[in-house]
Amino acid sequence: MAEENIYTKDGTTDFRNNPAIRKETGTWKACLYILGNECCERLAYYGINTNLVNYLKFKLNQPSVVAVNNVTNWSGTCYVMPLIRAFLADAYLGRYWTIASFSIIYVIGMTILTMSASLHGLKPTCDEKNVCHPTGLQIAVFFIGLYLIALGTGGIKPCVSSFGADQFDDSDETEKKNKGSFYNWFYFSINIGALVAASCLVWIQTNVGWGWGFGIPALAMAIAVVSFFSGTRLYRNQRPGGSPLTRICQVLVASFRKIRTPVPADKSLLYETADEKSFVIGSRKLDHTKHLSAFMVISGSTYY
Template sequence: MEHGSLSHNGESHIISSDLGGRRGGWITFPFIAGAVAGLTIAAGAWLSNLIVFLIQEFNVNSIDAAQISNIANGCSSFFPVIGAIIADSFFGSFSVITVSSCISLLGLVLFTSTVTLDSLKPQPCVSGSELCEPTSNIQYAILYTALALASIGLGGTRFTLATMGANQFDKPKSQASFFNWYFFSIYTASVVGLTVIVYVEDNVGWKWGFGIGGIANIIGLAIFVSGTRFYCFDKPKGSPFVGLARVVVASARKRNLQISSESKDYCYHGDQGMTDMAVATPSKSIRFLNRAAQNVEGDVKPDGSIAKPWRVCTVQQVEDFKTLIRIMPLWSTSIFLATPIGVTSSLAILQALNMDRHLGPHFKIPASSVVVIVLTSNSISLSVIDRFLCPAWQKLTGRFPTPLQRIGLGHVLNVLGMAAAALVESKRLNIAQHHSGDNAPMSVLWLFPQLVFVGIGEAFHFPGQISLYYQEFPVSLKSTSTAMISLVVGIAFYLSTGLIDLVQRFTSWLPDNIDNGKADNVYWMLVVIGVVNFGYYLVCAKLYKYQNVKGTGGNPDSDCDK
């Protein structure tokens, strides 16, 4: 982060308006940060404690509750990509954020209704009995509607806010500084959601927790809208994915065309900043795609404009598509890097429910709050990396660590975290299976090392991935590049759900009561997956060549995260 980056640094967009005032720049950050904080706290009210909520209020067994939580996390991570596409293509970021905030509020209203009106939830299980009143179809319908609305609302705000905030700046270094402060706001608000609100839900009442979340949602929306007169608004320019789809269609339709080596045979109309055809000659890699930009009779009008958009596209669109193909193997390694995190976040909560969570005689840690250790270690690690490790690395090597190096270290730390989790769970099961009741429960503090490893690992690989995608993605996809991490997390949560389902189907490692299972074997399985995935990552990283060398290292003025 830049020192004094929140002060006015003279960078703001100046546009003509009736007010004659300045728009954009750091003056917009308090409104963006306030909205992020409010909406993140609102999301924490339902998402952070969802497993416990389903078990206690809807009589869902523990493994099924973990699966539903993973699906909800996956949806919340998929929707940002959809929100980014809608914002870029049709309505703009401001409209998508405003509408999504209202949808999020509706979801919280439904959640509050389920714990306020007895008819919207089943009666609690009889103490000491395994007989529980089944949940009705109407009750499930209300629950899943609340989950869907809240997930859509969260998905349409979080990364769209990041894109809108970054669009308030012109200089890449200011954008990088904005992202640092932006994620700091998210982490801080997430800690509040995982501690204060979860504590209120567990000890005061669910309706109070959901109510606080609803109020935070309203405040966040109000703060965001109040900054309207300071924002720069980017007009939707159509989805860049349409251009990429045209590459696939056009190359398929021209699959029998002889590839030309003459630059004059290719279409350059609409390629911005390309005045020299020789510079824009299609690259020789993945040559079959070059057909998509090759002109044939009737493709181009006499004035040079494209007559048949789905038969020919520009050279730049072809090169953009090639760039995505080159980076996809690296991107795929991130999916299997995030999948163990999804499994761990669910299992850690189930472990905590069966452990001694007392700190002193009067305070008991809410089970869902143990995940705050990941966020805390992540935030601390980000500061240490930014202020100490990166400068030290530069002094030793003469350059900043590259995104690929940071991601690689994240892989290693993630594997270590899974190994620590396996060892701790083995010890916990040994104690649980040899001591009946609560005579000798294991302290929840034993979960901290594995969560710290995961948090430190995230501090390396998630920012490294964001830096890589933002640096390497085509200009037309810069906004979408920030949502790629969300897409990774979404796919990973669905894979973790499928993985747990497979484990339940073919093994006895994860029964409803994990004290009777072998969850340590699940962690060891994740260690093996992590090691194999790390080997795959090393191969992909070795073969990958940076498309945008500037900022990858060696430039003393470049930001550490670039």
Template sequence: LNGLNGTTSLAPIVGAFLSDAYLGRYLALAIASVASLIGMFFLTLTAGADSLHPADCGVGEVCQKASSYQLAVLFISFAFLVIGSAGIRPCSMPFGADQFDPHTESGRRGINSFFNWYYFTFTSAMLVSATVIIYVQSNVNWAIGLGIPTALMLLACVLFFMGTRLYVRVIPEGSPFTTIVQVFAAAFAKRSLKQPKDPKQD
């Protein structure tokens, strides 16, 4: 889990670069949303399908280890979730802000309202996931506890793609990471050059 948390925290850096330089925010979000849905679906299957997780063991019994096939399905679900995190985390908020014109009064009000609702829904979702979802997973059933967010992700994907024709899509203009890398590359290439005594000397 530590590896998964670390990877999902670093993946948005790669996602932000690809979005700014090549894909654009809409395409990055579209790919990430589908990837997240696939990852959550497979993760739910690992809890719901008996063939995808080790058999339950009682107190004092030796628990069976997960088979290679079961681990493969689990890691595949993690991989899709990382891809989803790479696109959703860095692009969801900027893409929402792209839908408003900051040069107009109504656009500025729309951006402010969007950010307020974004943080409100984000905080509410975190609260529900930390209470209701965990309670269902711990006291009812893991498959149901994972199935609820999977169903909500499916609904989110449907709503997202329904608005495809209405979205404002900003053309990718390059990533600031590219400039940073170019600066470091130039500094490394010129590391052996001596500084002239006269600053005006070429």
């Protein structure tokens, strides 16, 4: 019994894919690396997003309407990508490898973006009136870097907060309470990164130069990657258990196929697993209840 208590009870594993030892993994010692990653990543993202319209207008010489449209398209891509990346994380890669792989893509995108604003031949040339005339190649390189960033942030955004929650075992009351504190610090780190980006970085981009203005966020993202990988030995990892979207679709299809089937009063007649644990490791099986049942009587039949 004492040997069982040294492991977490939520199905998490360590970096070797062995059951996670409670005292050696997770909790705040692992979350510090996750919070550092999130703070630097948000600084990098908002460092690009906040002043991006001005770069498109004054360096790529785009009209205001075109510049704003390009920024909204990019921002929309950043917020749509998490849907796909969350599916990959839940069904195949797991949160750790999703964050790790797309963080590297993120850094590559930031590096290309910085090169497009600082290297001769890649940055737009401007005349004596400070009007820039970018070439097609320069514009293409810039947007390649920009959309690699969208691809990267789409892999990080849906996973970091839940990966931080994985570091706390709900079966332990102390760790369960600390999970709430983690979210407080998580959103604090987001706001710190956004504050620095919206104040210091915007000033640097406007008054010092775009090479430095993009280079500092690129450096911040590199620090975020180093911070994340530094905590590898301490992380608790949930095994991929399949996407909730897939299971929701399966439930909807089964519901429509059996819409005319009456629900038996005896729950033992339902098609449920006999064991108490969920099929997905770390999840809990929901108890049978009628509290959320909706009753419709149509043609003398009762539907739930």
